């Protein structure tokens with residue numbers, strides 16, 4: 001099949017790029033999620049196996065501890081202006097960069113300041129293209145996850161996948177397919193997962209680490225969110241709202257499931273999970289079943305993502321934000 005050839009070609013090209021460089025920075029999108037962490041860690045481990053030096057850096061202020069069961073997770077650095085990379089890279093400068101799960105410079109956050117010249121930057125991603133980072137921009141919007149694309153690098157490199165690598169690869173795919181349930185899930189994802197199980201991945205363990213380990217307060221906040229559920233446009237749209245007061249001390253990754261719950265209402269198509277992250281400033285996660293392209297909706301507010309899952313930030317009070325979103329959604333109906 002055509003895709004198989006395209007995957008082989010892209011992976012071979014990236015492996016040549018890796019061969020031609022020695023010191024890499026790796027990064028992923030701001031507010032890193034399971035696919036962002038896992039794809040970055042999987043590439044880090046691959047580079048290690050290929051005897052290359054690399055360092056992982058995120059623009060986020062801190063890591064999401066949910067993923068700390070992955071090997072090498074604790075070596076991830078966080079960007080700051082004072083960050084001195086000279087312990088990791090000769091002269092503290094990245095010779096090359098591999099950027100994962102990031103469609104734009106904006107979504108890379110401050111890590112963009114660390115990038116070498118574009119010819120030394122590789123992007124691997126499954127979001128619709130926004131910025132082209134360099135000559136090797138490998139994007140497959142049909143891929144469920146960036147991690148599933150990274151697996152092709154393993155295949156073409158001949159590096160034998162060990163258990164740590166398998167756990168990372170499994171994690172990214174599991175996360176971005178919503179436990180193999182979203183419409184983005186492919187037969188390839190199942191094949192890779194099967195291979196990872198043969199290597200020793202225990203699905204129940206990873207699933208529970210990612211999805212079923214909720215803190216007491218996190219679950220209470222999910223409860224509050226569910227209680228706020230509201231219907232709009234005759235039930236076609238359902239929204240969940242949490243005020244900044246509701247969110248005090250709440251780690252975001254613990255309440256992500258509210259986005260999926262907002263779209264789970266029977267008869268509805270689009271779900272909005274709206275968080276007031278500071279007064280009159282809201283972060284919105286959008287989900288849809290079949291009708292609304294939420295990537296387009298998010299784009300109207302300088303956000304983005306995928307057709308069925310996207311995010312954006314909007315200024316204004318609760319009512320203004322909801323009206324603005326509904327207005328964009330209605331344009332598609």
Ligand SMILES: [Mn+2]
Pocket residue numbers: 035036101126144145146176
């Ligand atoms: Mn992803």
